[in-house]
Amino acid sequence: MNSPAKVLPPLPLPGLESRGFWEAAREGRFAIQRCADCRHWFHPPGVICTQCGSEKLVFETASGLGKVYSFSVMYDKRVRGFEQRVPYISVWVELDEQPLLIAVGNLVGVDPKDVRIGLPVEVFLEKLTDDVTLPQFRHRERPEVSGR
Amino acid sequence: MSAARSVRNKVAVVGVGYSDIERRSQRTAAALTRDALHAALTDAGITAADVDGLATYPESPVFGNPRQDGIDMVSCGLAARILGIGNRLRWFSDAEPLIPVAFVEAVNAVAAGACDYAVVYRAMHNPDQGGGYNAFTHEFASGKRQWMAPFGVHRGYQFYGQSYRRYMDLYGARPEHMATLIVNNRVNAAKNDKAYFRGQLVTREDYVNSRLLTDAVRLLDCDLPVDGAAALVLTSAERARDHARRAYVAGYGMYPWEPRTLGPAFDELWACGKALSDAAWASSGLKPADVGSLQLYDGYSYFVYWWLEALGFCAKGEAWQFIQDGRIALDGEAPVNTFGGQLAEGRMHGIGHFAEGARQAMGTAGARQIKNGKAALVGCGPLGLGSGVFLFTPEPV
Numbered sequence: 001m002n003s004p005a006k007v008l009p010p011l012p013l014p015g016l017e018s019r020g021f022w023e024a025a026r027e028g029r030f031a032i033q034r035c036a037d038c039r040h041w042f043h044p045p046g047v048i049c050t051q052c053g054s055e056k057l058v059f060e061t062a063s064g065l066g067k068v069y070s071f072s073v074m075y076d077k078r079v080r081g082f083e084q085r086v087p088y089i090s091v092w093v094e095l096d097e098q099p100l101l102i103a104v105g106n107l108v109g110v111d112p113k114d115v116r117i118g119l120p121v122e123v124f125l126e127k128l129t130d131d132v133t134l135p136q137f138r139h140r141e142r143p144e145v146s147g148r
Numbered sequence: 149m150s151a152a153r154s155v156r157n158k159v160a161v162v163g164v165g166y167s168d169i170e171r172r173s174q175r176t177a178a179a180l181t182r183d184a185l186h187a188a189l190t191d192a193g194i195t196a197a198d199v200d201g202l203a204t205y206p207e208s209p210v211f212g213n214p215r216q217d218g219i220d221m222v223s224c225g226l227a228a229r230i231l232g233i234g235n236r237l238r239w240f241s242d243a244e245p246l247i248p249v250a251f252v253e254a255v256n257a258v259a260a261g262a263c264d265y266a267v268v269y270r271a272m273h274n275p276d277q278g279g280g281y282n283a284f285t286h287e288f289a290s291g292k293r294q295w296m297a298p299f300g301v302h303r304g305y306q307f308y309g310q311s312y313r314r315y316m317d318l319y320g321a322r323p324e325h326m327a328t329l330i331v332n333n334r335v336n337a338a339k340n341d342k343a344y345f346r347g348q349l350v351t352r353e354d355y356v357n358s359r360l361l362t363d364a365v366r367l368l369d370c371d372l373p374v375d376g377a378a379a380l381v382l383t384s385a386e387r388a389r390d391h392a393r394r395a396y397v398a399g400y401g402m403y404p405w406e407p408r409t410l411g412p413a414f415d416e417l418w419a420c421g422k423a424l425s426d427a428a429w430a431s432s433g434l435k436p437a438d439v440g441s442l443q444l445y446d447g448y449s450y451f452v453y454w455w456l457e458a459l460g461f462c463a464k465g466e467a468w469q470f471i472q473d474g475r476i477a478l479d480g481e482a483p484v485n486t487f488g489g490q491l492a493e494g495r496m497h498g499i500g501h502f503a504e505g506a507r508q509a510m511g512t513a514g515a516r517q518i519k520n521g522k523a524a525l526v527g528c529g530p531l532g533l534g535s536g537v538f539l540f541t542p543e544p545v
Contacts, residue, residue, distance in 0.1 A: 009297065010302070012298050013290040042408075070310040070311065070414065072306045075361060076303065078283075079300050079301075080285055090300055092413065100415065104301060104411070106299050112363070117313075117317050136299075
């Protein structure tokens with residue numbers, strides 16, 4: 001018997017500013033936009049460096065390490081692609097690279113009652129389709145590993 | 149700041165009007181807007197022929213903002229035709245990205261003499277199509293949505309709810325504390341004959357036990373989409389003296405600041421509110437002790453906490469304590485959302501807060517009038533993204 005088709009979430013439709021992020025993920029890397037001049041990190045990516053005005057924005061492989069800045073344990077089923085997944089955890093992760101550099105993902109493998117602010121997490125890549133790979137987060141068992 | 153200070157005491161609200169507010173009206177946004185415009189003109193004692201300026205925030209509530217004029221929003225052009233003044237309009241603004249910006253523009257237009265009477269209005273529509281109010285139902289997510297929708301985040305209460313989650317964890321706020329605000333709103337709405345939830349009191353237990361949408365947001369933390377419209381008439385202080393009632397614009401603070409962080413992050417959101425609160429105090433020359441009532445945006449309940457803190461009525465992280473012990477009730481020392489807020493009135497998307505702030509300063513708030521003669525403060529919006537703080541006063545400051 002065939003397993004039921006996987007219900008896909010809404011898929012990211014990259015724009016000029018974000019193509020580098022999603023292409024890197026598809027290639028197996030977690031890359032975050034960075035200014036080549038002043039070295040400031042940006043997420044979500046932008047079209048110009050709002051720190052120094054530079055147009056030289058590149059995508060650099062990041063550590064993938066961070067801490068839960070905040071979270072949402074979702075019970076409402078009115079969310080496309082997630083109707084059958086409640087309760088699920090969405091996390092806002094402050095990446096180790098820079099204060100308030102925040103990425104959103106799902107926290108996978110953690111019970112909703114165990115998620116808390118400050119929980120150390122790490123990125124892993126979830127391949128959804130041939131075109132789309134999502135960076136997701138899981139609990140980091142060894143928080144002392146800084147990755148740098 | 150000097151530009152904002154220059155409008156101090158130069159402009160006043162002289163009329164406020166509403167249409168009926170219904171969950172889903174059989175009438176169009178255009179018809180409801182006509183009702184609100186004429187109610188405001190009647191309140192001001194003028195006719196459509198006197199109006200030569202219009203401003204609104206013409207957002208469509210259907211996801212993607214398709215803008216079907218007269219159905220899900222009402223443009224200034226259509227409003228002018230509704231009033232029969234299409235060829236006499238001297239100034240208008242279909243302003244972005246939120247209703248406070250339309251007020252800022254109208255105040256400055258009147259102060260500059262670009263028009264004599266500006267009407268600021270907002271038409272709200274609760275769509276039956278496309279999954280409801282601003283519901284994301286697409287297979288693909290572009291723009292800012294691409295960073296959240298693939299992870300199951302595309303409801304407004306999730307974006308700001310995670311900020312509330314952090315606030316609660318950092319500062320010790322609990323649902324039992326928020327219950328005070330929710331109960332107070334419904335008590336106040338009993339004295340607002342336009343409020344959708346008028347006559348529907350709730351208990352603290354009703355709130356705490358209401359459906360959990362996401363940790364820690366309950367159904368009763370969220371406002372209810374409605375059909376309705378409201379309008380305010382602005383004119384120069386000089387002309388205002390010929391009107392029966394007036395609320396002077398003492399000052400305002402406004403930024404088009406869209407938070408850079410996803411969600412957005414609580415700390416950035418709070419900083420946005422602080423910056424424009426500081427601007428409003430500087431522009432008006434007033435301070436919290438000069439304020440007699442506060443209309444604070446409550447599309448989600450938790451915004452009220454952050455407004456109180458950013459405005460300086462209490463310290464950061466203390467608003468959940470500040471609202472207790474009757475302090476924010478009609479007879480308290482800091483009455484909040486005297487009309488019931490949009491949690492009890494319905495989602496008028498901020499214009500309800502402006503209407504009530506102006507009415508409190510005009511002295512036309514009826515059974516809910518705060519009689520301390522102090523300034524009426526409006527903190528409108530989700531702190532960032534086109535939010536604004538306005539101060540209205542019964543007399544020039």
